[in-house]
Amino acid sequence: MQKEKIRLRKPKPSDLKEFRNVFDDREMVKQLAGYKYPFTEAEAKKSLKETIRLNKKGDYYEFAIIYKNKFVGMVVLEKPTKDKKTFTLGYAVGRAYWGKGIASEAVKRIINFGFNKLRLKKIVADNDEDNPASARVLEKNGFLFLKKGKRKKGKTRKNINILYWERKR
Numbered sequence: 384m385q386k387e388k389i390r391l392r393k394p395k396p397s398d399l400k401e402f403r404n405v406f407d408d409r410e411m412v413k414q415l416a417g418y419k420y421p422f423t424e425a426e427a428k429k430s431l432k433e434t435i436r437l438n439k440k441g442d443y444y445e446f447a448i449i450y451k452n453k454f455v456g457m458v459v460l461e462k463p464t465k466d467k468k469t470f471t472l473g474y475a476v477g478r479a480y481w482g483k484g485i486a487s488e489a490v491k492r493i494i495n496f497g498f499n500k501l502r503l504k505k506i507v508a509d510n511d512e513d514n515p516a517s518a519r520v521l522e523k524n525g526f527l528f529l530k531k532g533k534r535k536k537g538k539t540r541k542n543i544n545i546l547y548w549e550r551k552r
């Protein structure tokens with residue numbers, strides 16, 4: 384994709400409508416901890432407010448992904464280790480924008496930020512085995528597959544396979 388097509392910036396209160404549009408999607412939130420469907424306006428407001436608060440607090444770096452001047456998703460470095468040298472990566476792109484290389488490019492940028500600005504040693508990530516697009520985004524960004532694990536998920540507490548990944552500086 385053409386690089387200038389996306390940019391990352393800090394989320395802001397005026398993102399609310401597009402933020403909710405992106406995350407109010409059953410298939411999408413199935414893959415994400417901390418979101419549930421449906422995503423009401425009140426929940427979206429609370430969630431966005433919390434994101435902005437955490438960004439200000441520190442040790443939490445979440446960016447809005449802007450594509451053609453529209454808010455289309457989020458990418459985050461969070462959950463630092465004690466020494467703050469390893470963070471966990473997360474990302475999501477609204478369904479209307481899938482398959483355009485947006486997540487791959489956003490991950491590339493936040494990794495550069497993590498290694499160059501935050502001087503991290505390692506970035507880790509995990510995804511459900513039934514989410515091959517997510518695994519592909521990690522592979523394309525040089526993440527190494529470490530191991531498979533299990534996690535109980537959703538209301539049914541069904542055991543699902545999780546893939547664990549890491550990328551070192």
Ligand SMILES: CC(C)(COP(=O)(O)OP(=O)(O)OC[C@H]1O[C@@H](n2cnc3c(N)ncnc32)[C@H](O)[C@@H]1OP(=O)(O)O)[C@@H](O)C(=O)NCCC(=O)NCCS
Nearest residue numbers: 414474475476481482483484485486487510515516517519
């Ligand atoms: C996973 C997700 C972020 C991908 O976003 P995206 O912008 O569509 O990703 P990209 O276009 O950059 O890349 C997707 C890659 O996966 C591939 N892909 C898509 N569907 C696939 C499938 N079913 N099987 C295998 N590969 C698949 C694409 O072909 C592409 O790879 P390529 O560039 O080699 O062709 C997006 O689907 C999403 O937000 N899903 C819901 C939330 C989520 O799963 N977040 C990650 C949690 S771990």
